[in-house]
Structure formats: structure tokens, C-alpha cells
Amino acid sequence: MVGVSHRREKVRLGLIVLGVVCLFVALARPQWGFVWQEAHQQGLDIIVAIDTSRSMLAQDVAPNRFERSKLAALDLMHLATSDRLGLVAFAGTAFLQSPLTLDDEAFRQGVEALYVGIIPQGGTAVSGAIRTALDGFEKGNDNHKVLVLMTDGEDHDIDTETMAAAKEAEEAGVKIFTIGVGTAEGELVRRHGRQRQHVLCQR
Secondary structure (H helix, E strand, O other): OOOOOHHHHHHHHHHHHHHHHHHHHHHOOOOOOOOOOOOOOOOEEEEEEEEOOHHHHOOOOOOOHHHHHHHHHHHHHHHOOOOEEEEEEEOOOEEEEEEEEOOHHHHHHHHHOOOOOOOOOOOOOHHHHHHHHHHHOOOOOOOEEEEEEEEOOOOOOOHHHHHHHHHHHHHOOEEEEEEEOOOOOOEEEEEOOOOOEEEEEOO
């Protein structure tokens, strides 16, 4: 032990501890200040098409098919927090009720403004709903495009027209999700006129 410096041993131990501490600090990668970085996010463009034909007043689902479709559209709005939503109303013809927007309140107002008979021409033209939705999507937009079609399935359109419209949607990169509203047993829909009659809706 002759000639051993206790002071040098303490300094050496301190340097080793300091080196280990510096190693852990380096692994933590501390940074000073901030850096701006542009991030590109690809979302969804969703257009909801709701059938407003008279058969949607059937009450085989509560409160009726039409009101249930509107509630489903609002539920979708709550889930699609970062996606753009649009709204199409259709019966015998179709029109864009609300263009694509990130404003949930605007979409909600568009849904709440819908009512059966808002389109004078009766029937259920699915092809018109599809083509109106296609016109509502922005050209050249890289967002994924989705059409949610809510109807009781009573299509009065020609089958070839519906299939042609679906083909156009496929070529445009639009995914169509169809939601059938109603039961297989169907329900009576009351119509008011000179004579009161009932119509059986089976889908």
C-alpha cells in the first residue's frame, strides 16, 4: 500500500461514475428547441346516402326505418372524428344535401333537415344516389372514398343502371357499403289520400 494515493482512487471512481451517467444521458438523446415538420395524413371522405322514399316510414324497426337511418348516420359522425362527411338524399332522384365537410354541426343539420317526401319523385333509384355521390367527391383527392348507402332495398331502378353506376364507382376507387333497413317480414305503411289504404313493404 506504500505510495498509493487514496485521493487519486476517489477521483478515478468519480470519473467512472460520471462516465456512466453521461452514457445514460446520451442514450436518452436530449434535444434543445423544436423542429417544424410537415405531416401528411390520408383520411376518409365518406358520403352517406339515405333513402327518403315513403316505404322508409315502415315501423318494423323503431321508431321507423327512416328515423333509424338518420340515427345511424349521426352515430357514424361520432366515430369518424377526423374524416370528412357528406350527405345525399335519394328517392326517385337524388341530390347532394350536404357537401363533404369536417364540420360535424353542418353534417348534423343536414341529417336533421331530411324528411320523407323531401324529394317529390317517388321510388328508389339507387343508381341516382351512387352517381350523385360520385359527383360529390373531389377530383384528384388522394383520400379514401366511401359511400354508405342506407335503404330498405326496394329498388325501382333498372338493374342494368344500378350495376353500371356501381361499376363507375369501382373505377373511381369508391367503396360502397350498403346498409339494409327493415325486417324480412315487412310492415304496413299508411298512406293518406281519397281512400285510406295500406301498402306492405317486405324489405
